Amino acid sequence: MGMHIAALQDVMNRNQVEVPSGVGSGVMLDVLQGFVHELRAAGLPVSMTENLDAMRGVEHIPLTDRDAFREVLAATLVKHFRHRRAFDTVFDVYFAYYSGGIGDGAEAGESDQMGESEEAGGVPGQQGSGGSGEGLSTEQLAEMLLSALMNADKDQLRQLAAMAVARFAGMEPGRPVGGTYYLYRTLRQLDFDGLSDRMMERSAAQGSGAEPEDDLAARFQKEEFEARLREFRELVESEIRRQLVADRGVEAMARTLRKPLPEDVDFMHASREEMQQLQRAIEPLTRALAARLAQRRRRRNRGQLDFRATVRHSLAFGGVPAEPKFKHPRPSKPEIMVVADISGSVASFARFTLQFVYAMAGQFSKVRSWVFIDGIDEVTRFFDESKELTEAVHRVNTEADVVWVDGHSDYGHAIEVFHQRHLHEVTSKTAIIFLGDARNNYHATQAWVLKELREKARRVYWLNPEPRGYWDTGDSVVSEYGVHCDGVYECRNLRQLERFVAAVIEL
């Protein structure tokens, strides 16, 4: 693969001005094949046609234009906006060698920019010190960064990102450490978290005519600064990535970057950033699911012949019943009871599932929910009272009364209490869904409860966020409950959750 990159570089050099179509397309073919291979490895579906389109597409743009090149590949190869991030990462890594990078283009204007920053911030920057920033003290570097951020000077920020990485990341060749580690080190040295406040102070001190008169203006200022900081952070990230590729080679690097798509992120091991992605993905996903189900239901449920409508319609054809009309039966919607374990290890799973179910509430006649650890509490009221699902979920986590003895999961006790209080409310329309890993801390399972519930309920399901391979290991007793359920499903990510909810509604 390294060869492919070199070859591409070669194509780039030969075709500085314009790519004559056809020339070097053999090489191009190889390079793109490699790239598509990486995309597929990252989980993006790329078909043969799309591959060919990309080939044809790049013939129409000057290859020296990196952005245009990226957009052509994106337009032809990525057909879902959720996949765009993954695409960009793979692109950055795969074509890292051929980025303009720091230095070349930007260097020419550098001394000028330094001059500017001196005026703006009064920094004793060193003229013409080149890209390395060797002669600068840490304070000087920080000061330059601050004024570059204040001026939103993109070229200088790019250089500073490179300098900061060179100086602070402490990257050593061959060291098997992830990019996040270097990112963390670099940002910490720059006091990244404090920068936003320092920028606000600076802007207040400069009082550059636009002293924020009210809170609104201050807020906008802060948001603008935070946007710039995000951009800078991305610069640092891509600089680190670039150096890692140089060190380890494209393939090794691409492998470490293979991040799951949002719908494949494991609930139990999601990072904070992934959690936010999941959070954002739920709403559109449920909306799409609801629309799809509604459509299918309308078409599928074709009932008996509607004699009246058929006759009436036949008048349009001179009394010939050319088009039979049918009645649309309206099946009763299921009533849902969700009983969720919210102890530490499975809390985020419970949260997402509750949110998902409530977002789909329109598809059910009624949704009620309970949460438990070793005590159990009904939380339906939070969802009824709160206007926002996120708010309701927050209240569930903070206000629900779920600790009975020691705050360690006790499925047996929880479902026994559930049985006592609510068995009489379970009807033949009710679907009961239990959420949890069934890790019972060796308490009594009380599995008979499920057996009795199942006799009265329409369906009883169990969703387990653990990989199937872990079931019934250690203190997991999922099978003891499972025998009394209509189905036990592995539910580790949004994709599986969506499939399950769709199936329940279809009943």
Place this chain on the structure above:
Amino acid sequence: MAERFSSVDEVVDRLRGVDYLADTGIAGVVYLADRLEKPVLVEGPAGVGKTELAKAVAAISGSRLIRLQCYEGLDESKALYEWNYKKQLLRIQADREHETDWETVESDIFSDEFLLTRPLLEAIRAEEPIVLLIDEVDRVEIETEALLLEVLSDFQVSIPELGTIVGRQRPIVILTSNNTRELSEALKRRCLYLHIDYPELEREKEIVRVRVPEIEDELAEQNAQVVRSIRGLDIKKAPSISETIDWARTLLFLGHKSVDQQVLGETLHVLLKYQTDIAKARKELVDTKPVMGRS
């Protein structure tokens, strides 16, 4: 066929000429669509200018815009063509006296005269340059999508009674989707893909300035800032570009030169359409005391 544009920059410039401010991503895909003769599938939140893009592309390429608005239950007879059966019946009845033989009648009533062309067929048979807009394609059922495939990949359509009609030209085809459901792989494969998101601060500000020329620079800037801020909140329906523009017009109409908390509070309903969203934005932006300590 002669290409419509010579470079991506030209597309940007010419779109700007009709008041559509495209970034290079958007312009790049339009350019590519022309060169590769492939349809473009445009996705993105409501109100970011997807339909506008089609109109703008039609304007800059001197083409007529033919629009197929999709909805649930859209079928062949509404999208492609339909036989005008009432007219056919009349024709048959009128013939009773003359006792014309069936062959003649048949070839007669299945001729062009009795064909009702719908947008897709109209586009295929068009003589003059056109841009075909298939709007909100996610609203049709997945089965109906199949209907589009032949048109999209070969720009032709088969009518059993008349044979295959091949398009005289390759128009620019733009499909839009609000992403209410996943489109089929087959459809996506045939299209270039463009996701338009809410614009960056600078671009939005420019859009406001172009659309509301009488606005002062400072107000346009505040405008864009407020909207960015609101979009950053966790709300049901973020303000679209057209709502930003409406709001700018409202402010001008009310004679405001700048936005402060009071003005924002009074006009929030122009930007946001849900009561809960308005309440949230009010709480975050209007009723707050200092967001940070000032030194």
